[in-house]
Amino acid sequence: MKNTTTFVLFLLLGLGINIYTVSVLVYVASSPDIRLRALLTSQPVPETAPANIEGIEIRKVLVNSFIDENDQIEYFGELPKVGDYLVAVADRPTRSFTEFSKAISALRNPQMGDQSLEKDEDPLVEDYNGTLKPVVTIKERGRAVRIKFWRADSNWSKPRNCWLILHPLPFMEVAVTVFWYALQLGVFAVALLAVWNRPTDTTARLFYLTCLTTMGAFVGGFHWWVITGNSVLTIPFVLCATFLPVISLKFFCHYPSTKQIVTRLGSGLNVFLYGIASVFCASIITCILVAEYSFQMNNPAIANTWMAALRIIIYSYLVIAGCFYALSLSCLISSYFHSRNVIERKQISWILSAAILSSLFVVASIFLGVYDPVEFALGHSRIPMFLVSLSFSTAYAIGIARYRLMLVDQLINRGVLYYAVIHGVTFGCALLIAVGFLIAANQGVVSPHQLIPIAGILMLSIVLMLSLRDLILKTVDQRFFREKYQLGKA
Secondary structure, eight states, X not given: XXXXXXXXXXXXXXXXXXXXXXXXXXXHHTOEEXXXXXXXXXXXXXXXXXXXXXXXXXXXXXXXXXXXXXXXXXXXXXOOOTTOEEEEETTEEOSSHXXXXXXXXXXXXXXXXXXXXXXXXXXHHHTTTSOSOSEXXXXXXXXXXXXXXXXXXGTTXXXXXXXXXXXXXXXXXXXXXXXXXHHHHHHHHHHHHHHHHOTTXXXXXXXXXXXXXXXXXXXXXXXXXXXXXXXXXXXXXXXXXXXXXXXXXXXXXXXXXXXXXXXXHTHHHHHHHHHHXXXXXXXXXXXXXXXXXXXXXXXXXXXXXXXXXXXXXXXXXXXXXXXXXXXXXXXXXXXXXXXXXXXXXXXXXXXXXXXXXXXXXXXXXHHHHHHOHHHIIIIITHHHHHHHHHHHHHHHHHHHHHSOGGGHHHHOOHHHHHHHHHHHHXXXXXXXXXXXXXXXXXXXXXXXXXXXXXXXHHHHHHHHHHHHHHHHHHXXXXXXXXXXXXXXXX
């Protein structure tokens, strides 16, 4: 009974993390983008500025998209540039990065853009008397949002208005995460089966928890600047990101066998490691919530103080997480030289190779964070971190498939594997259809004369996907039940 309860708890935890991951993907895929990236500095606005100015410095302007140089940013008026101070987005103040994120998140409300203009109308001209709503729809061009900013080199004469056309987030940002998540699901399935068959096995539990925290930390971290405006999505990311280094270290301390120092230290090691993660996790969440509450109470000075403290706490924990990673690497090296058989050494060699390769990407991210903290904060470290996670996922997959990592050949019998493949194919087809709907939804509002052809295309794609699924399932049946088909042929 106790083992069943343990497995149910682990299953519910896994279901929750997967729901969180999918929620982040849907949230990110449907988020608008104004192509501006702003961060809070230690001095939000220079001392030479008028006393009533409260804003954040613009650190990057994405003039065109990552994959299409012709996808130029569309604007009316004067385009903001790096060094300007953003003070409002859609009439919402942006006194901190939190308020900036919440202002962008508020643009998801389609009712904000129910006021329409003709395609050749300039909202800057039409808004001369301030009669337009902060978000309008320009026919055949999409929704445009009004922003307000100050330029320091103009002696702060007056604020400037600009209208920016909203874009969807770059396709590659979403596609990379979906691709990684699809790969990670396979490792997660094996980890769940390991806990199912051996709920009291410490190594199986830690491997499962490592997979779960990796999911939440990677997906949340890859899109951190998008989800910051939503506390419901930010807090689970903080939990996963702070506990991932500790759980990974614990896994390598027990894999493939428990290290002597772990046995010697006993429960004191758990109290120390999880205590550090708990303190930093609580501190980060407290800073986020207090800063958000301070802005709601119209007290930006206190809020910016808490945001500055948050920055210090995050960078401090990054140093600690790096130390945990180094300890994990030393545990792997020790396990490699003390492996008990050839299969065990093959398992460790693949994971160790992934760890050594990942160290290069980690060093590159640290170098970027030290010498260019702005680019580090704005997402240039995401690709190295993606390669780190992909390296470990590949090593786990090869270890599971070829070298009995987690004793996969003892966990999956023919019947379980058959149903896993069947449902996996169905899930894959459903995922493709869902991604198609998300892409279609992000293209904007469909005009009435396009409804019939688009409906026909969707119906045809669903029919083709179901036909492809049936063909794959028939092939799977022939592979698993060859004797039945041979008998039928005879």
